[in-house]
Amino acid sequence: AQKITQTQPGMFVQEKEAVTLDCTYDTSDQSYGLFWYKQPSSGEMIFLIYQGSYDEQNATEGRYSLNFQKARKSANLVISASQLGDSAMYFCAMRDATSGTYKYIFGTGTRLKVLA
Amino acid sequence: GAVVSQHPSRVICKSGTSVKIECRSLDFQATTMFWYRQFPKQSLMLMATSNEGSKATYEQGVEKDKFLINHASLTLSTLTVTSAHPEDSSFYICSARAGFGTSPLHFGNGTRLTVT
Numbered sequence: 001a002q003k004i005t006q007t008q009p010g011m012f013v014q015e016k017e018a019v020t021l022d023c024t025y026d027t028s029d030q031s032y033g034l035f036w037y038k039q040p041s042s043g044e045m046i047f048l049i050y051q052g053s054y055d056e057q058n059a060t061e062g063r064y065s066l067n068f069q070k071a072r073k074s075a076n077l078v079i080s081a082s083q084l085g086d087s088a089m090y091f092c093a094m095r096d097a098t099s100g101t102y103k104y105i106f107g108t109g110t111r112l113k114v115l116a
Numbered sequence: 117g118a119v120v121s122q123h124p125s126r127v128i129c130k131s132g133t134s135v136k137i138e139c140r141s142l143d144f145q146a147t148t149m150f151w152y153r154q155f156p157k158q159s160l161m162l163m164a165t166s167n168e169g170s171k172a173t174y175e176q177g178v179e180k181d182k183f184l185i186n187h188a189s190l191t192l193s194t195l196t197v198t199s200a201h202p203e204d205s206s207f208y209i210c211s212a213r214a215g216f217g218t219s220p221l222h223f224g225n226g227t228r229l230t231v232t
Binding site for chain 2: 035037043044045047050084091093102103104105106107108109
């Protein structure tokens with residue numbers, strides 16, 4: 001079955017430093033998509049970055065980049081130059097098409113705290 | 117673009133009453149919307165997939181008579197929690213895709229339901 005694993009329940013990073021949030025996935029599909037979302041304490045889910053399984057280059061969006069290692073089935077999020085506003089929950093998600101309709105499954109999340 | 121509006125943001129109701137939550141796609145049409153439930157400090161659990169003009173597809177373990185989903189138009193899906201009980205208290209969040217393929221999910225701001 002499709003599964004997303006985030007092994008870091010909490011992370012700390014110093015302001016202006018870079019941080020890597022881990023995500024591994026399990027799927028038998030050849031075609032899939034991986035996403036990262038940010039959830040501040042207010043609760044809304046903010047889309048950050050997407051990586052397709054056939055994309056040869058790692059995705060980047062501003063300070064966010066995705067370290068995609070297909071053979072290892074990992075899709076780690078790298079946040080560069082951390083800011084205080086980056087403190088939030090971060091969820092890794094995968095689009096699952098095995099049932100014939102697209103579903104999105106989420107990992108358990110990593111709570112990031114940026115220290116001043 | 118790709119804005120999803122969810123109302124109400126907070127609701128408190130008495131045990132035994134029903135509560136309706138609306139999810140609207142404001143600037144795009146969504147043939148499919150997804151309803152998630154999130155317990156405090158936990159991940160998003162997919163409850164059901166809402167399909168315009170047809171019955172919703174519920175995930176295993178989700179009571180379809182308790183959580184009624186109606187997707188009457190391409191821009192509106194509703195979740196009704198019937199005969200609510202304190203254990204139904206949770207954060208409910210809807211989402212939709214604005215396109216196909218690589219499109220991410222766009223989320224509403226969620227509804228915090230408290231049943232007293």
